[in-house]
Amino acid sequence: SSSQQLPLTSDFVCEHPPYKVHLVSSSPLVIYITNFLTDQERAHLQEITKDTFSHSGVQGSSGAKAINRARTSQSTNVPRDTVVRCIEERALLFQGLDTPRTHLEPLQLVKYGRGEHFHFHTDWFPNPEHARPDAGGNRLSSFFVYVRVDPGTTGGGTNFPAVDAPAGNGNGSSSSSRWCEAGFVDCDEPWDAGVTFRPVEGNAVFWRNLLPGGGGDDRTLHAGLPVTSGGKIGMNIWTREGPVSEKVRGPDV
Ligand SMILES: O=C(O)CCC(=O)C(=O)O
Numbered sequence: 001s002s003s004q005q006l007p008l009t010s011d012f013v014c015e016h017p018p019y020k021v022h023l024v025s026s027s028p029l030v031i032y033i034t035n036f037l038t039d040q041e042r043a044h045l046q047e048i049t050k051d052t053f054s055h056s057g058v059q060g061s062s063g064a065k066a067i068n069r070a071r072t073s074q075s076t077n078v079p080r081d082t083v084v085r086c087i088e089e090r091a092l093l094f095q096g097l098d099t100p101r102t103h104l105e106p107l108q109l110v111k112y113g114r115g116e117h118f119h120f121h122t123d124w125f126p127n128p129e130h131a132r133p134d135a136g137g138n139r140l141s142s143f144f145v146y147v148r149v150d151p152g153t154t155g156g157g158t159n160f161p162a163v164d165a166p167a168g169n170g171n172g173s174s175s176s177s178r179w180c181e182a183g184f185v186d187c188d189e190p191w192d193a194g195v196t197f198r199p200v201e202g203n204a205v206f207w208r209n210l211l212p213g214g215g216g217d218d219r220t221l222h223a224g225l226p227v228t229s230g231g232k233i234g235m236n237i238w239t240r241e242g243p244v245s246e247k248v249r250g251p252d253v
């Protein structure tokens with residue numbers, strides 16, 4: 001219905017929802033964020049990208065692919081309108097007061113149907129060619145935001161095999177963990193599988209990809225596990241070490 005869409009008039013006011021942060025791991029830095037996107041923003045993102053998804057890897061942005069980017073999902077870049085700029089601003093403020101907007105790649109939606117997955121990979125580029133200063137350097141941080149989860153969806157979690165599950169989550173021994181009870185973490189996974197975040201609409205996982213010296217942090221390896229029923233749309237927000245060219249970022253719309 002039309003009430004589902006935000007007005008895209010010049011008097012649009014960017015208001016950030018009262019999201020909450022929950023520390024998962026300090027090394028590597030991993031933070032779980034609840035209510036990062038509003039329902040209206042989620043609907044808007046889907047509306048403006050409808051019919052634009054394709055299977056073509058890293059579409060239109062850096063042209064670079066990390067190794068093991070075996071993804072059966074479809075993706076699309078999000079045109080940067082006032083609502084999207086508001087989400088960008090939120091992601092920048094989250095990371096401090098001095099991260100310029102130009103360090104952001106175009107936001108990217110990733111869509112999975114039943115049986116689709118994204119194999120283990122790092123978001124940072126192991127190939128220095130893809131992380132050259134004129135390309136914006138490497139990917140300093142990632143947000144993966146759950147934009148849509150079809151009712152009855154199973155699977156489709158985001159797994160980090162080298163990140164310990166939050167302390168006291170009771171993996172394998174108890175169901176008392178608040179992380180499990182809240183539905184944020186999949187505690188049915190075996191203890192040695194690291195941590196698996198369940199897709200929950202509006203919530204996000206944030207992590208830092210690079211070590212203090214600038215090298216890639218192998219512990220940020222992760223995968224989009226196969227969706228066993230239903231479907232999921234997620235969104236990547238990638239912040240580079242330096243500015244991304246205007247050509248890659250595209251115009252404001
Ligand atoms: O689908 C997921 O849970 C993760 C996707 C991902 O890692 C990516 O698009 O880079």
Ligand SMILES: [Fe+2]
Pocket residue numbers: 121122123222
């Ligand atoms: Fe990723």
